[in-house]
Amino acid sequence: MAPGMCVLPVVVVTVVVFIDIVGGIWLPLLAAGPALAAATNGPRGVLGVGLLSAALGATLGIEHGVPAGELAAVLSALLAVTAASGLASTLRGRRERVLAAVRSVAEAAQHALLQPVPETVGPFRVAVRYSAAAAEARIGGDLYALVPTPHGVRLIVGDVRGKGLPAVGTAALVLGVFREAAYDEPDLLAVVDRIERSLSRNLGPDDFVTAVVAGCPPSGHLEIVNCGHAPPLLISADGDVRPVESTHPAPPLGLRALSGQAPRLQHLPFTAGEQLLLYTDGVTEARDQDRAFYPLADGVARHASDDPVRMLTALHDELLAHVGGRLHDDAALLLLRKQTADGKIPEPARAEAAL
Structure with a gap:
């Protein structure tokens, strides 16, 4: 709790006392002090504000010649408000501790599920941005992973049907x-x-996962399997952006048995300085107040950079500005930039980093 919020009840009591001294009897308003303290202080703070209010109220009441019965009623009401506020403060503290524990568990779950991606993996630089739509959530239905393997770097970005x-x-x-x-x-x-077989055993008939699975084998080219997902964006070294449309569209994961279509592998050249952006529909379907979708390709072209972290930060900030500050769907962005064949950062990026 901010220090300013903790002293606010005392300020309120002081103002009431000042008004009472200057303009007449305002003693019942002293109850605002402990009532407000219930939202900003712990039980001890509430009790302290309540006792201060009662002491000041008794002093002012005697000074103003308030009848004993009327003063007793005011002080009794003030003490009752203090007791109720102390109870409310205790319950609020318990809820805050529970929420803190839940957040801690959610963060642990996020690190276990969406493991941190290193900024450099072999000859690649990587950046990730993820936002869950649910309030107070750390994880949601969008997923991503990047795994260095003996067969090269492999990555996945996907979107699970549904939420929660x-x-x-x-x-x-x-x-x-x-x-x-x-x-x-x-x-x-x-x-x-392997993923398809596992989902077919564990998902319901109406459940599925759209995903792009990509690989960068030691040979240096790019392998992509698109299972009903939005096409990745390939960004050339000079900043041109083009979607990687699937040449053989495949159904989402978990629905192959219904469609009978099997996915195929798509091979693309992937040279030093090029970047591959994978994302979920929480990005491209984000709408502004006029219901216009966020133009991701245009945003990528505007913010193209040799630094993947800087580029995704700019994209994410622009996305939040587009929707007015809060996304209404989970959103994931994963950017992979290929460096030189020996794993060093290309010259333009090194010069920019030196600045």
Whole structure:
């Protein structure tokens, strides 16, 4: 609690006393002090403000010649308000401790589920931004992961149908299978198959997960499998932005048995200085007050940078400004920038970092 808020009840009592001295009897308003203290102070603070108010009220009442019966009624009411406010403050403190414990658990769950991504992985620089739509939440139905493996760097960004705890449980399932399969399976399609089989056993008939699974094998090219997700954006070294449209569209994960379509691997060149942006629909479907969608590709072109962290920070800030400060859906952004073949930062980025 801010120090200014803690002394506010005392200020209120002081103002009431001043008004009482200058303009007449305002003793009943002294009850505002302990009542306000219930929202800003602990039980001891409430009791202190209440006793101060009672003492000042008794002093002013005697000085003004208030009848004993009337003064006793005012002081009794003041003490009753103090007692009720002390109880309210105690209950508020308990709720705050529970909320702090829940937040601590949520942060632990976030670190276990959405593990921190290092800024540098082999010949790549990486940045991630994630925002959960639910108030006070740290995690939601969007998911991401990046895993260095013997088969190269592999990453996933996905969106679970629905929200709340069921979506979080599904996201945990997908990420657990992905992290294991990404390390074990030499073929990226086999990784997707492992996730599909696990979801088919564990999801309901109406549940699914859209996702982009990508890999950067040692050969240097880019492998992408798009399962019903928004197309990634490929940003060239000179800042041009183009969506990587799927050449063989596949259904979301968990729905393959219904459609009969199997995903295919898409190969793309990926050279030094190029960047790949994966995101969820919480970004592209974010609307402003005029119901206009956020233009992600235009935003990427405006904020293109050799520094992935700076670029995603600018994008995220612009996204929040677009929606008026708060997102109404989970949103995830993962940006992968390829450095030189030997893992060093390209010259433009090194010069910019030196500044």
